[in-house]
Amino acid sequence: MAGKKKLVLDPSWCKGCGICVAFCPKQALELAEEKVRLKPDGQCVLCGQCELRCPDYAIWLEDLEE
């Protein structure tokens, strides 16, 4: 069953290309010292556009554990 999801980031795999930041429909992401992070007030809607285009697999959606 498709349950709730959460956004997961692994900055150690991020190369700072900025693709996820540019194509996030909610502008919820930013780069800090060339690594991706969720903006403090970022309103992530869990659409998965970032995961779809991250060339380095550093950002993705994961099922929330029940």
Add this chain to the structure above:
Amino acid sequence: MPSDLIHKFMRIDHLPHIWCAGCGNGIIMRDVAVALQELIDDPDCRVSREKTVIVSGIGCSSRAAGYMDFNSIHTTHGRAIAFATGIKFARPDLEVIVLTGDGDCSAIGGNHLIHAARRNIGLTVIAFNNDIYGMTGGQYSPTTPTGDVATTAPYGNIDRPFDIAQLAAGAGASFTARGSAYHARETIELIKQGILHRGFSLVDVYSACPTYYGRKNHKGGAVEMLTWQRDNMVPASRYYAMSEEKRRDKILVGILTHNDFPEYTQQYAQLLERAREGK
């Protein structure tokens, strides 16, 4: 720990990969993994992990065979399709997927590409097309657009570029399609259709090389290159709804040719049958 998809289908001890920041190849390799996952998870689909082989040649793109956790073989420059032909010929029951680049499949391996297409042997070729030889330092490739600069064309390239999908179609490929790094969802679907297609299939996927191609040609970094794909490449559903005039400057993301020609290993099996019967 990366996502379930990456953990399941990639050799994570080899990751992060060596591709540059913003390289489109990482996006396309994920597209291949998603396409395979969806086919493998479908109980009505013949594709299984055990019977899938990934073959690559040489170049940035061809590192993918090392990263993907399948039966895989990383071969010599331009010869991925030749090795794949041998594998398919010996074991027609396998899904043989070739991950290659524009130089690997249309220059060094150009003859293997056109003859595999002509024979219609059941391979799936995914061309990671980044318009340049990235690994060796940015020499122009057969897909570098006319006028663009490369380390071997400092005053601009005077060659006319190949359209790899059209080249394969012209050589007789029964399934040809075009995707892009930006259009990941559409590209995943096209790769799935290519794998399911029984004859020779080629998906020409526009990658992006910000390091050796984009920045040197004032086309920007990764974000600008993917934005160009978004604005100039149009998925089939919208493309065919546009007027011919509007289509003229746009590149189709979708299927270019789809024919039901006889597949080569099946033809060969029938030939053997006939020869055994002395006919």
